[in-house]
Amino acid sequence: MDRTFRGFTAGFIGAILMNIWSYFSFYILNFTDIRYVDWSSIMIFGYKANSLAHLFIAQMSQLIWTGFLGVFVAFAFTLMTSRGFIFKGALFGFMASFIIYCVPALFKMNALRNVTLGTAVTDIVGGIIWGVTTVIILKYLDSREVLY
Template identity: 45%
Template sequence: MDRFFRGFTAGIVGGVAMNLWSLIAVFVLNLEILRFVDWASILLFGDLPANHAEGAVALFIQLLWVGFLGSIFAFLIPQVTSRGYLIKGALFGVVSGFFIYAIPILFQVPILREHTLATVLSNITGGIIWGLTLAQTLHWLDRKTKAPQK
């Protein structure tokens, strides 16, 4: 597995973790927030998912997106050294989220241009979870790749 696919895989693993957080926030903590799958659905369909098929497509595309971001992280991390990779992963998750928030606001995307404090804090938490999981998974995959083959 090359660096791109290790980053892509780590990004998807982190995406699963962040979407699990989103489900916990909504169904366990009863927070009224826009979930990550809702963001993807609004950008794809112009509205919240109307059915399970739209939700599945939105989730698939959202996981591809975080996989792509994971590939970017995988190529950035050797440029700045892997020391403190968990902090760098968490920071990458929060900074990526900031830019992802800015784009719909700049383009005045309905539903995504205004957010509640609960949504913002939940999505920052999800971004941190994604970044930590991304960094740890990439670190594990990198170490596994460098291990001697039997």
């Protein structure tokens, strides 16, 4: 498994946990009003998913996109030591959530620009969950890599 594949795998697994948090915050805590799948759906279709097919495409796109972000984390980690890797993962996750918030502002997407405090907190916590999970999985996959 090469670095790209390990990064994608780690990012994808991190995204699953991040989405579990998003669904929990939406359905159980009633804290957020926009799930990650809704962000993806609005970015792709211009509106929240209104069918199972839309929901499937939006969710898979979000998971694949976040897996892709894991590739960047994997290559960034080749440029630094593994000391404090959990903190670094949390920082990557926080920054990813912050940068992604800039997209709706730049493209004037009103459905995503005006979010509640609960949504913002959910997304930041989700980003940190993603970052920490991604680096833990990446470190595990790196340790299992056999060099020939």
